[in-house]
Amino acid sequence: MYRFSLEAGSIVEIEVDGSFESVLSLYDDEDALLMTDSTVRLRSEEGGDYAVVVSGDSSDSYGPFSISSKNIELNDTGVLVVPGTTSGWLQSEPRSYTFTVSENSAYQIDVVSADFDSVLVMEGPNGYYTENDDGGEDNNARMGDLLVPGEYTLTVGSYEGRQGLFDIKISSLDIQITESDTLSLGSEITGWMSAGSDSYSLEIQEEGEYQIDMRSLSLDSVLVIEGPDGFYAEDDDGGEDYNSRIIETLKPGSYQVTAHRHPESEAHSGVYSLYAGRR
Known part of the structure; x- marks a missing residue:
């Protein structure tokens, strides 16, 4: 156990380096447990006395160690610099x-x-x-x-x-919004969805397996493809990181690719990209 004091508003970080898996337990001046973790960080609102206990995470965890602490200074004024x-x-x-x-x-x-x-x-x-x-x-x-x-x-x-x-x-x-309503194979479109949905035309010349992706950092993307003979495909989270991806065999013809946001998405607008290519 190690005891230390903090001034009001100060932030401390305590770490342990050793040959075993360690656990730090932090207590206040009345021996009430505040937190347990491998590294502890604390902001003392009113200042006071504290204690930190070093232990192993199991009965087989033991050996030499070093413990260190440092004060953390913040540049937090409530006003952000852009960028x-x-x-x-x-x-x-x-x-x-x-x-x-x-x-x-x-x-x-x-x-x-x-x-x-x-x-x-x-x-x-x-x-x-x-x-x-x-x-x-x-x-x-x-x-x-x-x-x-x-x-x-x-x-x-x-x-x-x-x-x-x-x-x-x-x-x-560094984003350039694509001023086009045509999605070409092998190219990527960057769009900005402000409301509703955005539609693009896609021409398929040869039958084959194709992949269409919709990606966004802010929108919960939903992708829809409609085409000849009543063709219809839809996807929500088929891509990476909950993005949309459709992989289908497409026949020659004209298709409509529509970028949506999920109706339960809290983000109503955002930047997205569309890509179509043959696999």
């Missing part, structure tokens, strides 16, 4: 931030945390609203969209109600 990265701390309530977009542009926004499953909500001009839970890697939140000028609010939350450290990363996306 840029801001580090923050989530306590018991969701944390809100504002940022300003000066011109029409596409952005990707990530909330990355090793402490909790992040949830992200974004609100903006003209009733704009979108949210995401697991759009990024390792259950982190991610969204990408074309944003119009104005002030936006980002709200970061935890799916499990946990606390911890997180980073908000806003990146500019």
